[in-house]
Amino acid sequence: MTAPAIETQNLTKEYPHGFLHLKRKTSLEGLTMQVQDGEVFGFLGPNGAGKSTTIKLLMGIIFPTTGSAQILGRPVSDVTMHRDIGYLPEQPYFYDYLTAGEVLDYFARFHGFSTTERNERVQKMLKRVGLETAGKIQLRKYSKGMLQRVGLAQAILHDPKLVILDEPMSGLDPVGRREVRDIILELKNAGKTILFSTHILSDAEMLCDRVGVIAGGKLRGVGAPGSIVGVKSLGMEIVFELVDGAHSTEKIRAKVARTGANYRMSVSETELYATMEELRGAGARVISVTQIKPTLEDFFLELVGKDRAQAAAIEVSGK
Amino acid sequence: MSRILIVARNTFREAVRDRVLYNLVFFALLMIASAVIVGQISMDIETVVIVSLGLSAISLIGLLIAVFTGVGLVSKEIDKRTLHAVLAKPLHRWEFLLGKFSGLVLTLAVNTAAMAGGLFLAMLFVKHSIARGDAVVLVAVYFILLKLALVVALAMLFSCFTSSLLAILFTGGLYVAGLFVAQLRSLQATQLNAQTQKLLSVLSYLLPNFGNYDVMGAAAHGRPVPGSLILHNTLYTMLYCAIVLTAAAMIFSRKDLK
Numbered sequence: 001m002t003a004p005a006i007e008t009q010n011l012t013k014e015y016p017h018g019f020l021h022l023k024r025k026t027s028l029e030g031l032t033m034q035v036q037d038g039e040v041f042g043f044l045g046p047n048g049a050g051k052s053t054t055i056k057l058l059m060g061i062i063f064p065t066t067g068s069a070q071i072l073g074r075p076v077s078d079v080t081m082h083r084d085i086g087y088l089p090e091q092p093y094f095y096d097y098l099t100a101g102e103v104l105d106y107f108a109r110f111h112g113f114s115t116t117e118r119n120e121r122v123q124k125m126l127k128r129v130g131l132e133t134a135g136k137i138q139l140r141k142y143s144k145g146m147l148q149r150v151g152l153a154q155a156i157l158h159d160p161k162l163v164i165l166d167e168p169m170s171g172l173d174p175v176g177r178r179e180v181r182d183i184i185l186e187l188k189n190a191g192k193t194i195l196f197s198t199h200i201l202s203d204a205e206m207l208c209d210r211v212g213v214i215a216g217g218k219l220r221g222v223g224a225p226g227s228i229v230g231v232k233s234l235g236m237e238i239v240f241e242l243v244d245g246a247h248s249t250e251k252i253r254a255k256v257a258r259t260g261a262n263y264r265m266s267v268s269e270t271e272l273y274a275t276m277e278e279l280r281g282a283g284a285r286v287i288s289v290t291q292i293k294p295t296l297e298d299f300f301l302e303l304v305g306k307d308r309a310q311a312a313a314i315e316v317s318g319k
Numbered sequence: 320m321s322r323i324l325i326v327a328r329n330t331f332r333e334a335v336r337d338r339v340l341y342n343l344v345f346f347a348l349l350m351i352a353s354a355v356i357v358g359q360i361s362m363d364i365e366t367v368v369i370v371s372l373g374l375s376a377i378s379l380i381g382l383l384i385a386v387f388t389g390v391g392l393v394s395k396e397i398d399k400r401t402l403h404a405v406l407a408k409p410l411h412r413w414e415f416l417l418g419k420f421s422g423l424v425l426t427l428a429v430n431t432a433a434m435a436g437g438l439f440l441a442m443l444f445v446k447h448s449i450a451r452g453d454a455v456v457l458v459a460v461y462f463i464l465l466k467l468a469l470v471v472a473l474a475m476l477f478s479c480f481t482s483s484l485l486a487i488l489f490t491g492g493l494y495v496a497g498l499f500v501a502q503l504r505s506l507q508a509t510q511l512n513a514q515t516q517k518l519l520s521v522l523s524y525l526l527p528n529f530g531n532y533d534v535m536g537a538a539a540h541g542r543p544v545p546g547s548l549i550l551h552n553t554l555y556t557m558l559y560c561a562i563v564l565t566a567a568a569m570i571f572s573r574k575d576l577k
Contacts, residue, residue: 015575059407062575080409087407093400095329097336109325110408154404 330422
């Protein structure tokens with residue numbers, strides 16, 4: 001059995017604060033989790049939840065107060081395994097006196113490529129992130145989104161086994177987000193392991209094999225996006241239109257919301273058939289009936305709400 | 320080793336693209352040029368004035384670059400978070416530190432060489448020839464470079480554990496204190512009690528002895544500098560830099576970055 005791509009045991013990070021640094025603030029508390037080889041793992045949480053702290057601990061940018069972490073079977077303190085890791089920092093910032101091509105060339109040198117291979121990889125990466133025409137412009141003239149693309153290019157330049165992306169969609173327009181999603185899917189298809197943090201839940205639902213939800217420095221749930229939110233139905237949604245001559249009843253009118261020419265209403269499963277009869281009687285034409293399932297967003301908001309109310313941690317596991 | 324060179328090369332490139340450094344070197348060359356004018360109104364001691372003023376300009380500008388750029392070498396990378404992507408590469412923190420140090424020392428060597436070139440042009444303009452004895456000016460320039468390397472190492476050490484402002488103050492303070500090491504050692508023993516004497520003695524050996532690098536008088540008057548002093552200063556700088564950089568690397572290797 002191969003070792004997990006990422007494994008943490010009771011990883012905790014406390015920061016001293018206060019005037020004399022006598023108080024301690026806990027950013028991450030007892031994080032124990034695994035990211036399996038070849039999976040796309042989404043790390044979800046609101047701002048300040050501990051996502052970036054975890055990633056910085058994994059990358060050796062900060063050091064744990066207690067606990068330990070291994071990447072590809074080796075302790076995170078072993079920088080030689082960085083050959084197999086690509087990392088995109090949150091809001092990446094690079095040397096602004098360099099061009100995108102020069103930055104990528106600089107980073108490529110640490111991996112010991114020959115001059116020819118380095119040049120080839122740099123050109124290929126610039127093209128892949130859509131910067132081939134801007135490769136000779138100094139980074140000081142780049143927008144936030146363009147810097148994000150440079151960051152992504154340097155993270156995958158050396159064809160790493162594991163890619164860690166801290167908020168990869170941050171600062172990108174819809175086209176850029178789509179391109180990043182495509183790159184993540186390409187990496188997944190190439191068998192790479194990907195860990196990325198985000199608070200954009202639709203991205204996580206679309207890309208991840210599993211997600212981990214973190215709030216208040218604690219891991220609150222791990223599992224497949226579908227299973228983590230549960231399978232309980234929240235009711236049924238009926239979309240219908242009122243054809244000429246139709247007359248909706250007061251009861252129906254009280255429940256509907258209008259969007260354009262269509263009306264939509266939510267009812268419980270037990271009320272479905274009675275409501276359908278009522279709609280038919282009123283001369284409405286039903287367009288669709290859909291079961292309402294909880295989304296990752298519902299789960300997320302519930303979790304964050306509970307956390308803010310300092311409710312007890314909930315245990316959800318996809319295993 | 321190659322990874323240190325990669326960082327050093329990039330540090331040098333950053334300096335080359337930084338217009339502030341050009342302005343400082345231009346200012347130094349202007350000072351050297353003005354020394355020619357001052358020299359011409361100083362009867363019979365033109366060379367002394369030109370060499371003294373020129374070496375002072377090289378030393379002053381070099382010190383400004385060494386302290387301010389040296390302090391910012393690491394702290395700027397931490398503040399701007401450029402370090403995050405760099406440390407994600409197979410690179411030890413001590414290698415990064417040594418690379419930054421080497422890059423700035425290389426920059427200072429090139430700047431100092433350019434300013435020394437300007438000084439020799441000024442000397443040539445006044446004397447119409449360069450004699451073998453003028454080589455002592457080169458020794459003085461070499462000593463300035465050694466001094467600057469030590470200042471950079473100290474600036475980097477302080478910037479590893481304190482704010483940029485405090486690091487500048489500490490480095491500047493230590494530099495000034497280091498100029499008076501010889502006086503500290505020759506304090507009248509009778510005026511002090513035994514404990515204070517011992518403390519001052521220890522302190523005088525711990526402080527970097529920047530007075531050792533000052534051969535400006537000999538250079539201005541064309542007096543030769545003994546080879547033993549060149550060897551001593553070279554070894555002293557290497558050893559002191561090694562100790563300071565080791566301490567800096569130990570602190571930096573355990574530092575939580577922002």
